[in-house]
Amino acid sequence: MIGLVVFSNNSGIGIQSRRLCYLLKPNKLLAIDSSGFSKNTTQHWEWYSQFKGIMCKGFPTNREIDEFLKGLSSVFCIENPLNFHLLDRCKELGIKLYIQSNYEFCDHLNRDLVLPTKFLMPSYWMIDKMRSRFGDDKVMYLPPPINPSEFNRAREYNLHHTSHRYLHIVGTLAAEDRNGTLDLIRAIQQSKEDYKLVIRSQHQLPAEYLIKDPRVTYEMHDALKEEDMYKGFDALILPRRYGGLSLVCNEALMSALPVIMPDISPNNQLLPKRWLMPTKVRKQLMTRTLIDVYETDTDALAHFLDTYQTTDADKIEAFGIGYDQFAESQLLPQYLKLL
Amino acid sequence: MRVTIVLPISRRTYLRRVFDSLEYLICPPDTNILGIVDGDMELYEVARNFIATSKFKERLCVARNTQPAATINQRRQRISDIHNEVKQHVQSAEMLFLTEDDTAYHPFALRKLFDVYREYPYAGFATGIQVGRWDITYLGIWNVDDVYNPQKIISSPLHTGIQQVHASGIYCMLTRATTYLKHKFEPYQKVLGPDVNYGIWLCQQGYKNYANFDVKCTHIGLKGDIPVKEVAQVTFIKGADSSWELV
Numbered sequence: 408m409i410g411l412v413v414f415s416n417n418s419g420i421g422i423q424s425r426r427l428c429y430l431l432k433p434n435k436l437l438a439i440d441s442s443g444f445s446k447n448t449t450q451h452w453e454w455y456s457q458f459k460g461i462m463c464k465g466f467p468t469n470r471e472i473d474e475f476l477k478g479l480s481s482v483f484c485i486e487n488p489l490n491f492h493l494l495d496r497c498k499e500l501g502i503k504l505y506i507q508s509n510y511e512f513c514d515h516l517n518r519d520l521v522l523p524t525k526f527l528m529p530s531y532w533m534i535d536k537m538r539s540r541f542g543d544d545k546v547m548y549l550p551p552p553i554n555p556s557e558f559n560r561a562r563e564y565n566l567h568h569t570s571h572r573y574l575h576i577v578g579t580l581a582a583e584d585r586n587g588t589l590d591l592i593r594a595i596q597q598s599k600e601d602y603k604l605v606i607r608s609q610h611q612l613p614a615e616y617l618i619k620d621p622r623v624t625y626e627m628h629d630a631l632k633e634e635d636m637y638k639g640f641d642a643l644i645l646p647r648r649y650g651g652l653s654l655v656c657n658e659a660l661m662s663a664l665p666v667i668m669p670d671i672s673p674n675n676q677l678l679p680k681r682w683l684m685p686t687k688v689r690k691q692l693m694t695r696t697l698i699d700v701y702e703t704d705t706d707a708l709a710h711f712l713d714t715y716q717t718t719d720a721d722k723i724e725a726f727g728i729g730y731d732q733f734a735e736s737q738l739l740p741q742y743l744k745l746l
Numbered sequence: 747m748r749v750t751i752v753l754p755i756s757r758r759t760y761l762r763r764v765f766d767s768l769e770y771l772i773c774p775p776d777t778n779i780l781g782i783v784d785g786d787m788e789l790y791e792v793a794r795n796f797i798a799t800s801k802f803k804e805r806l807c808v809a810r811n812t813q814p815a816a817t818i819n820q821r822r823q824r825i826s827d828i829h830n831e832v833k834q835h836v837q838s839a840e841m842l843f844l845t846e847d848d849t850a851y852h853p854f855a856l857r858k859l860f861d862v863y864r865e866y867p868y869a870g871f872a873t874g875i876q877v878g879r880w881d882i883t884y885l886g887i888w889n890v891d892d893v894y895n896p897q898k899i900i901s902s903p904l905h906t907g908i909q910q911v912h913a914s915g916i917y918c919m920l921t922r923a924t925t926y927l928k929h930k931f932e933p934y935q936k937v938l939g940p941d942v943n944y945g946i947w948l949c950q951q952g953y954k955n956y957a958n959f960d961v962k963c964t965h966i967g968l969k970g971d972i973p974v975k976e977v978a979q980v981t982f983i984k985g986a987d988s989s990w991e992l993v
Contacts, residue, residue, distance in 0.1 A: 555766070555769075555770050555853075556766055556769065559769055559770075559801070563801055566772070567775050723772055723854075723857070726770075726772070726853060727853065727854060730770065730852075730853050734770075736763075736767075736850065736964075740971075740973075
């Protein structure tokens with residue numbers, strides 16, 4: 408019996424849990440209503456209408472966790488356990504617990520907590536550090552799945568059209584301008600050629616993120632479907648300042664968009680060298696632990712914006728990377744081995 | 747080059763996965779699909795819906811209605827009949843991508859088969875690889891001792907890259923329409939199917955056939971997928987009475 412802790416909002420963690428749910432088809436859900444603590448307040452309970460489980464407002468109580476765990480043999484949760492009682496009870500009851508953990512939010516890094524059965528690292532970033540901290544047997548690379556069908560329309564369009572447009576996605580603004588929008592804006596200001604760039608954000612952006620440049624368009628709203636965000640572009644420009652899972656990168660690849668990112672982990676373990684931009688450490692940021700924050704070389708990025716000519720080969724390669732790394736069919740056998 | 751995907755359909759169990767994988771296939775924008783359905787009306791309607799909503803340029807779904815094949819020889823004859831009937835629908839095609847209704851394809855499968863034709867423009871066929879569903883895990887790729895008078899047929903070991911072979915199962919095969927249209931499909935002397943017969947016939951006409959061992963196809967099964975991994979070699983030998991034996 409499989410249990411899964413899910414979110415139902417349009418955040419990365421919401422989308423990630425929906426996809427994991429559709430892949431694993433769990434017997435029971437613990438569905439979190441995150442409207443009290445997330446910027447993305449709309450809840451999509453309809454995603455889970457075919458599943459059974461418990462719904463809880465905000466972080467689950469010990470009682471809700473006890474109820475959820477009844478009869479389960481394996482439990483998956485994303486990012487962190489939300490209530491450390493989940494760790495304790497899974498251990499007491501002999502339930503296998505898997506946390507698809509983002510390094511920067513891994514509660515175990517700065518607390519003495521019961522370990523899960525395994526940390527499932529969603530990207531290559533900091534895997535070695537996690538292994539040296541918790542042991543090789545406790546950490547494995549297993550990214551969140553994507554059903555390629557979600558991006559069929561965007562991919563088919565992108566594969567057969569040259570749009571002369573770049574895409575940048577802010578998503579929901581995160582600490583230290585995580586997706587590097589301010590670096591991109593500096594690069595746009597340095598670049599000279601004519602191109603189009605769309606900056607998408609799920610929310611209104613602060614003034615420093617808004618430039619008046621005829622080449623740049625802002626779209627500040629929730630896209631109805633994930634694939635609508637990626638249709639009609641030649642590349643995704645994502646000068647992300649620090650590592651970790653980027654669903655936006657993975658989805659863009661699945662939509663056959665080359666992804667331009669800084670030459671740091673995990674990007675340089677996923678993407679070809681020619682799509683990587685030089686970068687340097689700008690500062691450090693304290694999350695659950697101290698992490699490096701990078702700044703992309705805006706001269707190099709401006710040069711890229713001015714000179715990049717999309718090719719079929721690049722787009723096909725992008726989809727190939729996305730499919731091999733993240734397609735449900737590629738990942739399912741590894742997930743099933745955990746049960 | 748214009749490609750028509752040919753998909754014989756006799757069961758609905760795996761159609762969702764087969765069509766999903768065809769939808770991800772990297773292929774020229776003017777690729778067409780032909781489904782030939784051997785079954786009842788319900789199966790036809792399911793298959794027709796998949797084909798009608800697929801991404802391909804021209805989409806045709808044809809019904810044929812035969813009795814279920816009871817024996818392996820009847821099954822082989824039915825497969826031969828299907829391919830012979832397909833010909834009338836692919837007269838204007840240049841290349842045919844011959845597929846199967848229990849196989850899932852990597853997005854680059856067709857692209858890598860075209861790589862074979864770029865390297866060997868006069869190839870008889872280019873095929874991917876797949877593990878068979880008998881008790882023994884063998885590759886559906888075959889070589890014979892003498893294409894004009896075969897006494898021994900042996901399945902291929904695993905290789906990498908593009909290798910010359912004599913025959914193959916028809917599950918992920920790219921071939922020129924001209925040769926397909928000329929060939930009369932029939933079981934191979936009642937030992938192996940019309941697929942092996944096609945490969946041997948091509949060799950007899952002077953063509954060389956190739957397998958791209960980097961095109962690994964997933965054989966979908968009720969008990970789970972059969973991935974391409976370590977394989978045994980299967981050998982058939984022709985006896986003095988002309989009957990074939992598995993050794």
